[in-house]
Amino acid sequence: xxxxxxxxxxxxxxxxxxxxxxxxxxxxxxxxxxxxxxxxxxxxxxxxxxxxxxxxxxxxxxxxxxxxxxxxxxxxxxxxxxxxxxxxxxxxxxxxxxxxxxxxxxxxxxxxxxxxxxxxxxxxxxxxxxxxxxxxxxxxxxxxxxxxxxxxxxxxxxxxxxxxxxxxxxxxxxxxxxx
Ligand SMILES: [Zn+2]
Numbered sequence: 739x740x741x742x743x744x745x746x747x748x749x750x751x752x753x754x755x756x757x758x759x760x761x762x763x764x765x766x767x768x769x770x771x772x773x774x775x776x777x778x779x780x781x782x783x784x785x786x787x788x789x790x791x792x793x794x795x796x797x798x799x800x801x802x803x804x805x806x807x808x809x810x811x812x813x814x815x816x817x818x819x820x821x822x823x824x825x826x827x828x829x830x831x832x833x834x835x836x837x838x839x840x841x842x843x844x845x846x847x848x849x850x851x852x853x854x855x856x857x858x859x860x861x862x863x864x865x866x867x868x869x870x871x872x873x874x875x876x877x878x879x880x881x882x883x884x885x886x887x888x889x890x891x892x893x894x895x896x897x898x899x900x901x902x903x904x905x906x907x908x909x910x911x912x913x914x915x916x917x
Contacts, residue, residue: 739780739781739782739783739851739869739882740780740781740782740783740882740883740884740885741767741782741783741785741825741826741851741853741867741882741883741884741885742782742783742784742785742884742885742886742887743785743884743885743886743887743892744886744887744888745886745887745892747785747786747787747788748865748884748886748892750788751765751788751828751853751855751865752855752857752862752865753862754788754790754828754830755829755830755832755855755857755862756830756857756860756861756862758793758830758832758857759830759832759857759860760800760832760833760860761793761799761800761832762793762795762799762800762801762802762803762829762830762831762832763790763793763829763830763857764790764791764792764793764803764805764827764828764829764830765788765789765790765791765827765828765829766788766789766791766813766824766826766827766828767783767785767788767824767825767826767827767828767851767853768785768786768787768788768789768813768816768817768820768822768823768824768825769783769784769785769786769787769822769823769825770784770786770822770823771783771784771823771825772784782885783825783826783851784887785825786822787822788828789813789816791805791806791809791813792806792809794806794809800832802841803829805827824850825850825851826850826851826852826853826867827850827851827852827853828852828853828854828855829852829853829854829855830854830855830856830857831854831855831856831857832857833857833858833859834856835856835864836854836855836856836863836864836865836866837854837866837868837896837900838852838854838868838879838900840900840902842854842879843870843877843879843900843901843902844877844902846870846877846879847870848869848870848871848872850869850870851867851868851869851882852867852868852869852870852879853865853866853867853868853884854866854867854868864893865884865892865893866881866884866893866896867881867882867883867884867893867895868880868881868882868896868900869882875903876901876902876903877901877902877903878899878900878901879899879900879901880895880896880899881894881895881896881897881898881899882895883895
């Protein structure tokens with residue numbers, strides 16, 4: 739999977755992160771899926787619009803973001819009404835690299851692009867995109883390429899993955915009370 743954005747949308751995403759600094763700025767990516775991408779065996783997610791969302795996190799907004807379920811519903815309805823699709827989410831990392839945190843990984847769902855902008859001292863300093871792949875109990879973020887509409891690469895896919903194991907307790911075993 740590859741994500742395509744135009745320079746104007748990348749600018750809007752990065753300006754939103756700068757405006758939210760020193761807190762995290764958040765939003766949704768809307769657009770469409772193009773099933774035959776450049777090499778026919780990959781899907782291209784073509785973003786054509788963003789929606790800025792208020793960060794619903796009550797505390798530590800400089801390190802955490804939360805999307806209110808009502809905002810997800812509102813954006814999904816808007817997408818349905820306009821023939822668009824929710825392609826993913828973006829948020830900013832104030833004074834941290836543009837790579838997913840363990841919290842980002844924990845709360846991520848497959849099927850979406852997660853775009854992260856690093857905002858260093860109030861100025862955008864790189865934007866990357868990530869997708870979740872899941873195995874048994876293992877969640878891994880892999881980088882995806884951000885292509886620029888009209889040609890060129892804005893950000894190559896990160897080669898390092900970010901992974902963690904979130905294992906549910908085996909069924910039939912009580913987590914507490916065992917002597
Ligand atoms: Zn994050």
